[in-house]
Amino acid sequence: MPAPAGPAPSPPEPLFGDPAFPPGRAAGLARLAHFVPRSGAAYAAGRNTDPGPDQPGAVSRLSPWLRYRLIDEQEVIAAVLARHRLPDCDKFVQEVLWRTYWKGWLERRPAVWSRFIEERDRQRDNPPDPLLLADAEAGRTGIEGFDDWARELVGTGYLHNHARMWFASIWIFTLRLPWALGADFFLRHLIDADAASNILSWRWVAGLQTAGKTYLATADNIARHTGGRFAPRGLASEAVALVEPPIGAAGPVPPAAPAPPPDPALLLVTADDLHPEALWTPGHPVAGVLVVDDPALLWGDRARGFVNAAMTDTAARLGAHFAATPSLRTGLDASGLVAVAEAAGVRHIVTPYAPVGPVADALAAIEPTLAAAGVALHRVRREWDEWFWPHATKGFFPFKERIPAVLRELGLT
């Protein structure tokens, strides 16, 4: 009997082929559209399984586009909620909101970011076991799974969430390597390398984030969730939490001030938000668009390559959106920005709010020079962050309780 006619099955999406993560907003939206039908029960059932880099899995692999905000959390959740009811897709919604939560948590405790930089530099200058460190990064420890993930990370720029957790746990508790150097290794190779999501996840595994609560990778758990591909022997049998001096209470969410002026302004685009047209107030005059690619504000070449190509795509979109000819510049420097602002005849630069991390640090460093030249820098924050970050006060669970109410406020449910 011939098969009944029906809709043609959608072709399988390329995985780690060529290219696995095509840069650009259209590619992110296409991946989102492909994933949305699978974002309910299928995601909840399969998200913990890592079938390997060359196999289709249940997770979305949307993280590079979300990291640079080529697509943003709000539109991802809106697309999912347009297809599924909340109880059916709450696992996926919560995972996306882990990202928002980590960002908000770090905004309120920026000292954790500076403490990481100090600790990383201290450990880099004097690593406790340089040979073991080199073996761990090269995938030469002899630990099944761990060595494969090290090579997968370097080879693809991506790891499944569960592999990230196992890898971090083995790094800290079996190999007893410094957690900050593990976080640094991830930052140098992940395309989605992100200050908050990476550092706070490593701290969480180490028992620093939720004081005393660690994550211990076990051979049984790894075998179960890798379809039996790996069952490493000799893993640490206990995970004693690392300790650090107290970090102090959460501060307020920093203001996204000063408010943008009514006068024409230059729109400054950085790697931290490559879809800024979404937060531009209609009617607000744009005197020019400047897209700044600064490789020094990213950690690794894969991320740099992704962002560089994505910026070309963003500049083309912004040109059409604002009927302007965007300038693409390399390097975020004050004198260059002042020159572009003067050429455009403006005294205001508006930029999407950069959360704690290298871009925010670079903007803070150049702001006094801009001000001295009579150019004001205005940071505009997304509604999503304004609504959620105030709730990132303590752990994820109180934050999670607020999710349904905020989604209602945002008109998403």
Ligand SMILES: Cc1cc2nc3c(=O)[nH]c(=O)nc-3n(C[C@H](O)[C@H](O)[C@H](O)COP(=O)(O)OP(=O)(O)OC[C@H]3O[C@@H](n4cnc5c(N)ncnc54)[C@H](O)[C@@H]3O)c2cc1C
């Ligand atoms: C040690 C460690 C380091 C990590 N470093 C990073 C990092 O540098 N950058 C990064 O974006 N994520 C990081 N994560 C979080 C998570 O592993 C990735 O976001 C996720 O694996 C990306 O794959 P996906 O898009 O298929 O996720 P999906 O499961 O499809 O989730 C959808 C989206 O939700 C967000 N998300 C999901 N899980 C988490 C999580 N646990 N924390 C924060 N956001 C999450 C991501 O934006 C992701 O794209 C890290 C996790 C660990 C344990």
